[in-house]
Amino acid sequence: MFQLLLLALSFLESPVFMISVLRTYDYKASSWVHICGGSIIRPHQDADPALYRVQVGEVYLYKEQDLLNISRIIIHPDYNEFSKRFDVALMQLTARLVTSTHVSPVSLPKDSSTFNSSDQCWLAGWGNVLQNVPLQPPYQLYEVKIPIQDNKSCKRAYRKKMPDEPKSVAIFDDMLCAGTLGRGPCFGDSGGPLVCRKSNKWIQVGVASMGVDCSNDLPSIFSRVQSSLAWIHQHI
Structure with a gap:
């Protein structure tokens, strides 16, 4: 391969x-x-x-x-x-x-690995720097240190902020929440890696998927890499 x-x-x-x-x-x-x-x-x-x-x-x-x-x-x-x-x-x-x-x-996580708010995790990308504010020339890579949030807290935050849109708060086990207060992915950052530093390795724990207003008030949602490990290893 x-x-x-x-x-x-x-x-x-x-x-x-x-x-x-x-x-x-x-x-x-x-x-x-x-x-x-x-x-x-x-x-x-x-x-x-x-x-x-x-x-x-x-x-x-x-x-x-x-x-x-x-x-x-x-x-x-x-x-x-x-x-x-x-x-x-x-x-x-x-x-x-x-x-x-x-x-x-980048290293892939193990099935048994755990990641939480105490881990040192980073997101990088060339997306918008703020809501409706695109990256300007010379289009230099940005990165931000963001905390992982457990799914229960993430669901509560979405339900509190968006009570009239229950479908928008469906956060499944194959998803992972991270970032808030303007520290997270924005338009153009989809697909980017959420990586955590453990045992002197960069380990990819998430893939940027979706969010609201560039993570200003709510965590963004990532695809959880651990949930797709069997499928990834099937192809590599």
């Missing part, structure tokens, strides 16, 4: 180099434009792979670089478009990546 990418903010000098970016072609702009983030998990919707390209190893979004081609897209078989359950996909590159100090795989 070739490399597989796992898909679905205050600025700091980013140490998280496993993040990648997915682009699609914009005919109006006549260029490949950013649509979401991703992460490299192996160093070696039936969408058309030819419609997408991948950028890796860069802090600046549109720095001149040869974009990588994709040979296959694998969508989680239990993905639900309405509930956003299992909101993850894998992309297989056509050629082997050369790892370096700026291009390296």
Whole structure:
């Protein structure tokens, strides 16, 4: 198998180099434009792979670089478009990546691993910096340290804030909540990795899926990587 990418903010000098970016072609702009983030998990919707390209190893979004081609897209078989359950996909590159100090795989968690608010966890991406405020040139990578929140507290927060929209607070076991008070993903950060530092390793615990108003008042919701481990290992 070739490399597989796992898909679905205050600025700091980013140490998280496993993040990648997915682009699609914009005919109006006549260029490949950013649509979401991703992460490299192996160093070696039936969408058309030819419609997408991948950028890796860069802090600046549109720095001149040869974009990588994709040979296959694998969508989680239990993905639900309405509930956003299992909101993850894998992309297989056509050629082997050369790892370096700026291009390296992130570690996957173990089934037995536990993550909570005491863990040091970070999110990175090139999405909006505030609600309706897009990232400005030179499009530098942002990252933010955000706390994981347990699902029960997350559900209570959504029910309190949005009592008239019960369907919007359906948070399942394959989801994970993190971030609040403006520290979390925004438009364009979907698919980006939520990683925690444990035992001197960056471990990916979540994939940015959805949220409300760039996490200003409520935690954002991530696909829980541990819930998809069997499916991921089936393909790698």
